[in-house]
Amino acid sequence: MNFSANFDRFQEVVRHRRSCRIYEQQALPAGLVQQALELAMLSPNSSNMQLWEFHHISTPAVIRSLGPACLDQKAVSTASELVVFVARRDLFRERADRLVANQLKVMGKEKRSDLSTPERKLIDYWDRLMPLLYRHCCGFWTLVRKLAVWWTAWRKPQYREVSETDMRVVAHKSVSLAAQTFMLAIAAAGYDSCPLEGFDSSRVKKILGLGKRSEITMIVSCGKRSAAGIYGERFRLPPADVYFQH
Numbered sequence: 001m002n003f004s005a006n007f008d009r010f011q012e013v014v015r016h017r018r019s020c021r022i023y024e025q026q027a028l029p030a031g032l033v034q035q036a037l038e039l040a041m042l043s044p045n046s047s048n049m050q051l052w053e054f055h056h057i058s059t060p061a062v063i064r065s066l067g068p069a070c071l072d073q074k075a076v077s078t079a080s081e082l083v084v085f086v087a088r089r090d091l092f093r094e095r096a097d098r099l100v101a102n103q104l105k106v107m108g109k110e111k112r113s114d115l116s117t118p119e120r121k122l123i124d125y126w127d128r129l130m131p132l133l134y135r136h137c138c139g140f141w142t143l144v145r146k147l148a149v150w151w152t153a154w155r156k157p158q159y160r161e162v163s164e165t166d167m168r169v170v171a172h173k174s175v176s177l178a179a180q181t182f183m184l185a186i187a188a189a190g191y192d193s194c195p196l197e198g199f200d201s202s203r204v205k206k207i208l209g210l211g212k213r214s215e216i217t218m219i220v221s222c223g224k225r226s227a228a229g230i231y232g233e234r235f236r237l238p239p240a241d242v243y244f245q246h
Ligand SMILES: Cc1cc2nc3c(=O)[nH]c(=O)nc-3n(C[C@H](O)[C@H](O)[C@H](O)COP(=O)(O)O)c2cc1C
Pocket: 017, 018, 019, 020, 021, 073, 075, 194, 195, 196, 197, 198, 199, 218, 234
């Protein structure tokens, strides 16, 4: 079916993207990774909390030092550049404050007392609900949130994914969407990438000086594909096995 020229171009980009395990020794155009990351930052993300960080590694010595921590995968050792996609749940308060400040500015209001009831509800979403969902302390807040859900869910539909583990999933979902936007941007420029979860997170964090609370969602290596770097034809299950219309 023909929808639009943009759709055709988008299909080309999606079909071009393959996980590349070996790259040519060829630098990426200057600024490509930064620009692709700026597009990644436009990705949809949970409550717009933007609990993410993007660590761009372009220094050959650092890429070399990350090789063993990435289990000696050639997708890393032959890469021109790497991006480490990091979830930062711990920054919930700082991000919420910035969203509140932005929303007050959009509303043209200076303080809480100037807000109408609907405006206060919107501000409270970030100022109160988000911290309530993200805060954690030895399972205590998970228990409080689960009890609150149990109490309200028998009367009306209720969002139920409120445990600390659920909130980790929430954060990593958003970071993964950013990683996908990034990989498609790299593909649109005619270059290649490989998402990686095969690494020793503790060693990678040590090399990059990331704190204990930074959680690595994935590493994406980038470069120009070598023909040998694409391992065979792409295999996907037939749509009929995974597509269900309701
Ligand atoms: C979250 C995630 C982690 C992955 N980790 C690795 C990895 O550590 N090493 C690797 O060679 N490929 C890795 N891959 C790539 C997958 O194996 C690849 O996407 C899959 O085989 C489909 O191939 P395609 O991307 O070429 O379509 C990963 C993919 C994803 C989405």
